[in-house]
Amino acid sequence: MQECTAVRSCNLGIKTLYFSMDTTELIRIGVYGTSILLILIGLYAVLTKRSLIKIIIGLSIIDGGIHLLLIGIGYIKNGTAPIFSPGSENAVARMVDPVPQALVLTAIVIGFGVTAVALSLVIRLYRHHNTLKIDEIKNLKW
């Protein structure tokens, strides 16, 4: 069987492609695929659902997808955590990128704040209109 590391560089059948791929390659594609799928599911919920709670759940799902995508970008082959704990001081070359992880830490906290404020607005709207359906809240139209 011919050497084949990158997916695109070989014109084998799909089955041989599957078996000749690295496991890390598969994991990488799985992680990117999952995160893109999560972003799309969240966007679908935000665009089509009528219930305010479901829209906020959709926003949280988009958040999760983006976090997974950023963490996935930082991954390198056979990588370890970017922590110099005893025993792994010399593994600098194998350490994954710490910058996206710090970024995602920030993003999670901000996402939490956004969700909390959005939920409080929903509570207020519910108390005022007694419904969570956005098409029944007529005052929103301008």
Next chain:
Amino acid sequence: MKKAIVIFLLAVFGFFLAVTFLDPEFEIDRNRNGVKNVYLEKTVSELGTANTVTAIVVNFRGFDTLGEVTVLFLAATALGSILFKKRHHIGDRTVLIPASSIVSAGAKLIFPAIILLGAYVFIHGHLTPGGGFQGGTIIATGFLLMLIAYRDFSISHNILSVIESFAGIGFVVFGLLGFMNGGTFLQNFMGTGVLNDLISGGVIPIIYILVGFKVAAELTGLIYTILHEKG
């Protein structure tokens, strides 16, 4: 019809995302030109901190973290002001239903352990995965459990704001102390110690502990406000 249009647009969007990220070329020299190696090198040589992510969050990008903590504070304030109502007990309905005895007995048992775990996570933030934000969130979940298990469990908002304010002020003070010791804002002016000791990394663990207190107080206040919202 509307759903069909949405699905079509999402399919186009997803196709372009997939083309961008599933491309093997995307992998190749992303790690060579980044800022990663500088951070990994300076974390040990200049800061003496084991956890690179903590070093970035608290020291290299410490000013951004101050902004982040401010955003969290702003979210808590906005939530309080949106849900604020003058005390009239006309519609005294609350979302809390009484918890079963299993929950309330178990909550009492597990609550100190949760607090201890949270404190461990933010005290060891510069050595192991974790830190102020994570530990603070764990502590807030402990309070959430108690609030669910006991309807009359009450937390004083005044104490929470005192903890929060002092932690926030402490962050800024430790940032300003960097100026006084001949450096910049949030300069690591204390000795870094031995790598992987509990007391190492200079000012980083102190700031992360303060962040832990602040996040714990803020999130607890947030949960308390939402749970005890009365219509």
